Amino acid sequence: MNIHMIKKEKIKDKKSALLNATLTLVNDHGFHDAPMSKIAKLAGVAPATIYLYFKNKQDLINNLYLEVKASFSDCAFKGYHNTMPVKKGFEIIWYNIADYKLNLVNEAAFLSQCDNTPMIDEEIRKEGLKHLQPLLDLWDQGKKEGIIKPLSIFVLYAYTIYPLTFLMAMQERNLYTLNTKVLDETFQAAWDAIKL
Amino acid sequence: MNIHMIKKEKIKDKKSALLNATLTLVNDHGFHDAPMSKIAKLAGVAPATIYLYFKNKQDLINNLYLEVKASFSDCAFKGYHNTMPVKKGFEIIWYNIADYKLNLVNEAAFLSQCDNTPMIDEEIRKEGLKHLQPLLDLWDQGKKEGIIKPLSIFVLYAYTIYPLTFLMAMQERNLYTLNTKVLDETFQAAWDAIKL
């Protein structure tokens, strides 16, 4: 690693420290109570430094949203390939997403907050949705093969993936905990909802 | 209606005008961009007047949350009685909630925003949850009768009611529209997820 790489790494560190700090503060106190001053302090930089890396607060939030969304998708399709049988593929993706939501709680909670408030620009939100295409394709395939009900992708998502957001939230509030056995039963519920 | 009632009505009008204005602004721009000055203006009162009816902004939001939550529950259990057969009762409640989420979009979107951000005090949130008891009792009954899977109430909620929140959001963003036929298919998905 030469001297230029070190420099780049340092910059990346600061940027990701800022994104991390934002994630934490927005999760803990909400967008309305996550001022730039606190974000800077938590990231260990001066307030003005934020503006070297991001145009403004909205840009910071948008960037964080896209970054987290990308990490989510990366995780979702780990070990998946579109040559797999539909049910097997769905199972892999579903468990990947469950893992993500239940382990990377902060990231998942942030996404859920973004998706239910007007804090993200609509165009940015749309950009974040593209990553999910392989799952939509899988569902199409399943419908063609007569394995999955001929429902809209929105209904399919609502009844298989979206419920995990709720369970994650309940777990974070210590109202509920998912173990492996319960997770299997939960997958079964998702599958029963959409299978033909 | 005597003269005192008129006065009370007027007070109620102002209070509900404030709650309505808050609902609108929080929905359209988020909590972080719904200042008291704008709320007052939209409600047609002076900023200071808000403080005659609410202790502070948080109190205003909390009150709104509880009021909307109550209206939601009222709607949810319309025409339901616990002497009904489990499936019939569940069907009535499910369609009631679907109606609410798809017609009273503003109220439902507000609740979804509250439930996914730290903008509501945790104790207030817990208070708002109590209203749902009849549904939880119904599920208990269903489990006893062997009609419904022996899953936690959180999973049951996640796979039957919660998905409607997602469909509502997609509908509000004009990405999707539910007609009567699709709604029936959607109910079927909910039921398939939890029925034994």
Place this chain on the structure above:
DNA sequence: AAATTATAAATGAACGTTCATTCTTTTTGG
């Protein structure tokens, strides 16, 4: 290799604005 200059990164203080809330005055209904 040391010394000097140029460039980039980072800072803390300061800006104008907006916020939630309060204070004082005016209006209103009985």
Place this chain on the structure above:
DNA sequence: CCAAAAAGAATGAACGTTCATTTATAATTT
């Protein structure tokens, strides 16, 4: 004419953002 309700102006605090400097790094010259 009085108490309650409402208004509007005023408040300090806090906000996002910018600015003039300082500090650190790189390039160039001795």
